[in-house]
Amino acid sequence: MDLIINKKKYSVNSTPEESLLNVLRNDLDLTGTKYGCGEGSCGACTVLINDVAVRSCITKAASVEGKAITTIEGLATNDKLHPVQQAFLNVDVFQCSYCASGMVMSTVSLLKKKPEPTDEEIINGMQGNVCRCGTYPRIMKGIHEAIKIQKS
Amino acid sequence: MAKKSNESVFAPEQYELAERPSHYFTMNRRDFFGILGSGIAITFAAVNTGYGLSIEGLPENQIGAWLHIAEDGAVTIYSGKAEVGQNIRTSLAQVVAEELGVEMKKITMILGDTALTPYDRGTFGSRSTPYMGPQLRKAAASARELILDLAAAEWKVDRSLLSINDGNVTNKNTNETVNIGKIVKGKQLVQAVDDKVALKKIDDWKIAGTSVKKVNGESFVTGRHKYVSDMKLPGMLYGKILRAPAYGATLISADLSEAKKITGVVAVHDGDFVGVAAVDLSTANKALQSIKAEWKFEPQPSRKEIFDHLRKTSKADDRAEKSGDVSSAFSKAEVKIGQTFNVDYIAHVPLEPRAGVAQWEGSKLTVWAGTQRPFGVQEDLADVFQIPKQNIRVIQPDTGSGYGGKHTGEAGMEAARLAKEAGKPVKVVWTREEEFTWAYFRPAGVIDVKAGADKIGMLTSWEFHNYNSGGSGIDTPYQVKNKLIQFHPSDSPLRQGSYRGLAATANNFARESIMDDLATDLKIDPLEFRLKNLSEKRMIDVLEAAAKAFGWGTKPEKDHGFGIACGEEKGSYVAACAEIVFDRNENDVKVLRAAVAFECGGIINPNHLENQIMGSIIQGLGGALFERIDFKDGKILNPKLSAYRVPRFGDVPKLDIVMLNRKDLAPAGAGETPIIGIAPAVRNAIANATGKRLYALPLVPQGLEV
Known part of the structure; x- marks a missing residue:
């Protein structure tokens, strides 16, 4: 099958049942997208499909053929970090950082839908992403920082 | 004076190293001698690290074992500690930068690599800051003094004119300045670390004590960092392990013939270990499913029976802490x-x-x-494969967290067994369900408390028995003449081990709950009651700071409640105040806000410390309110994130964190202790709001009936 990932075309030899997560990580070595639970409950595997956040662990790769897939590796352009990545760095959000890719991708998707969400909208939008280190208040601060960067 | 709990007679870290390897392979004796060769331990050849000289062979008392300075002035630090998100890669570099007088950007930390770093028991017990920190500070300060000696000799000047700043030696008379790399000339620093070397005063810190950002932060927000689960070596196979269907099940037989028929599959049956490896994960899974295994089951206690089971199987630990006569004091208490x-x-x-x-x-x-x-895993590998330690190198890249749950290296051991058979590298990554089932748990426990006070609110009697959860934090910080405190180890049906803060969470919960109930029965304000019975100034300080930040002393609204608790563990002090609201329609409790004061001596990185405190509180809320493992017939019934609730964005209360910076005290660890205050504070707030006194963790896994 042919997948369009980060604006690049990849031909993959894979069974139709294979999850997008396994294809990204094992076949294409795009390991920025993480495995956390395998049932769409933790958000570590979040990628964008046509700009919308999707859990790649419960998405079959075959089902997103021809669609625009964006992973954490595709966010920065010309060595310039995406405003959400920059914001999370500015705020120094993370501890173990294993959730970072998913948090960044979910935030990008959230801010695309709603560039200036309220705290309640942020909580609802991010409820599916787990940070076991409990950096949620920092992520919240990082999202506000990202809103500020994107506005300017 | 009350005995400090870090001097307790109990072994507070009894679980830290308790878990044994999960498999013992039956390597035959010929293999054993084959691997051992002539019986002489073969050491690794000097490893080209790309970071300068290998520390191979340098004794640990040498500066060069800990620190290397390259000709361009780049500094490499070697420590066996593991970065699992506590951000020691940053904080330890800060203390070195400070003592040596170099910029942060010049420092590279080599952590958790058994071939490159001095031996280290492991990263647990909040030891990195109070033990590794001073070790590296002394090594850096000794290097600083040695470089000044070398420079003074080379320049033939009075040594007292020289100092090191921003990586340069400067002569204050001539303003002559030379990079430290040019003085050391890339040589190993072969001189003993001076145990008595003068360290910079915390008051004078310029790099340590500031909020330096996570040093490799960008590699994480870009997804570039390779965790072990992300690694791929040339020719690498993916491994899967056959797990027992339940705790207590033993393998009778396994038929691997179908698995072996699949092209490219390597299948191993060695003792109780059955595993497969294949070129991709789906083939490995297919091979695993094709294995026919027969198991023998043994009856196992369920969650419902666990507390009786722990009590029934308990033994009295003879290291009880005893003074006075608790039974007569208890009977006389008012x-x-x-x-x-x-x-x-x-x-x-x-x-x-x-x-x-x-x-x-x-x-x-x-x-x-x-x-x-990493060094523990190296020892375990040497043990199960019967090869000398020197033949094994364990490398720990920055890891996706631990919280005390990764003292072992099962996946590495399993991968090694499969790789041996395959003759190719193998990767094993556990599924979430495997992690939920076969990683070890924080121990369940039963705690009996009997406490008495006199009319004016002074404690007179304190009896405390903990069954199975552990000895950490079991002692009381309150002054009481008659006490009996005892830990009783039990037989745990589930695999159990360390957890952030160890048993201090359970012990603190029970103690601070009882303190609150006593205060209520005495009609004394719970803060006042605690202060009356405390003498430790550091505890009093955090209690007062938390109370002030919270606005303690005001009256909660209807169906709201305020609770307070405090505790000390591993040399740091925490106090928490919480406000909850009880929703009578939903029969549920929501934590609205918490004010937490924390003191761990001098602060190395305020921003990262605050992050640790916040994270501890939020993780602690999970165990306080709803987290619990359910099990029956040896099976974990909720081994999934959709069935085991962890704190999420919507569970986070408003947090007010107060950090007391005691620059006159050596920095203590901070990754654990902040977790111990929140559960009792919330419990006491629930009692305050509803009158309902709860005696279990989690408090409200299915809401609250009043």
Whole structure:
């Protein structure tokens, strides 16, 4: 099958049942997208499909053929970090950082839908992403920082 | 004076190293001697690290074992500690930068690599800051003094004119300045670390004590960092392990013939170990499913029976702490309470599950493992494969968290066994369900407390028995003449081990709950009652700071409640105040806000410390409110994130964090202790709001009936 990932075309030899997560990580070595639970409950595997956040662990790769897939590796352009990545760095959000890719991708998707969400909208939008280190208040601060960067 | 709990007669870290390897392979004796060769331990050849000289062979008392300075002035630090998100890669570099007088950007930390770093027992017990910190500070300060000696000799000037700043030696008379790299000339610093070397005063810190950002932060927000689970070696296979269907099940037979028929599959049956490896994960899974295994089952206690089971199987630990006569003091007490607390097993749920990659080169083994104890894993590998430690290198890349749950290296061991058979590197990454089932849990426990006070609110009697959860934090910080405190180890049906803060969470919960109930029965304000019975100034300070930040002393609205609690563990102090609201329609409790004061001596990195405190509180809320492992017939009934609730964005209360910076005290660890205050503070707030006194953790897994 042919997948369009980060604006690049990849031909993959894979069974139709294979999850997008396994294809990204094992076949294409795009390991920025993480495995956390395998049932769409933790958000570590979040990628964008046509700009919308999707859990790649419960998405079959075959089902997103021809669609625009964006992973954490595709966010920065010309060595310039995406405003959400920059914001999370500015705020120094993370501890173990294993959730970072998913948090960044979910935030990008959230801010695309709603560039200036309220705290309640942020909580609802991010409820599916787990940070076991409990950096949620920092992520919240990082999202506000990202809103500020994107506005300017 | 009350004995400080870090001097307790109990072994507070009894669980830190308790978990044994999960498999023992039956390597035959010919293999054994084959690997051992002539019986002489073969050491690794000097490893070209790309970071300068290998520390191979340098004794640990040498500066060069800890620190290397390249000709361009780049500084490499070697420490066996593991970065699992506590941000020691940053904080330890800060203390070195400070003592040596170099900029942060010049420092590279080599952590958790058994071939490159001095031996380290492991990263647990909040030891990195109070023990590794001073060790590296002394090594850096000794290097500083040695460089000044060398410079003074080379320049033939009075040494007192020289100082090191920003990586340069400067002569204050001539303003002559030379980079330290030019003085050291790339040589190893062969001189003993001076144990008595003068360290910079915390008051004078310029790099330590500031909020330096996570040093490799960008590699994480870009997804570039390779956790062990992300690694891929040339020719690497993916491994899967056959797990027992339940705790207590033993393997009778396994038929691997179908698996072996699948092209490219390597299948191993060695003792109780059955595993497969294949070129991709789906083939490995297919091979695993084709194995027919027969198991023998043994009856196992269920969650419902666990607390009786722990009590029934308990033994008295002879290291009881005893003074006075508790039974006569209790019978004479004017206000008294006797209660039993139950604490459930909970899971660490590190977001990166256990992962290991193994590669054999002849008789030499390299294992990359997500673990808090790389040297412990090296020892375990030497044990199960019966090869000398020197033939094994364990490397721990920055890992997707641990919280005390990764003291072991099961996935690395499993990968090594499969790689040995395959003759190729193998990666094993546990699924979430495997992690929930076969990683170890925080122990369940039963705690009996009997306490008494006199009319004016002074404690007169304190009896405290903990069954199974552990000895950490078991002692009381309150002054009481008659006390009996005892830990009783029990037989745990589930695999159990360390968890952030160890048993201090359970012990603090029981103690601070009883303190609150006594205060209520005495009609004394719970803060006042605590202060009356405390003498430790550091505890009093955090209590008062938390109370002030919270606005303690005001009256909560209807159906709201305020609670307070405090505790000390591993040399740092915490106090928490919480406000909850009870929703009568939903029968549920919501934590609205918490004010937490924390003091761990001098602060190395305020921003990262605040992050640790916040994270501890939020993780602690999970165990306080709803986290628990359910099990029956040896099976974990909720081994999934959709069935085991962890705190999420919507669970976060408004947090007010106060950090007391005691620059006159050496920095203590901070990754654990902030977790111990929140559960009792919330419990006491629930009692305050509803009158309902709860005696179990979690408090409200299915809401609250009043």
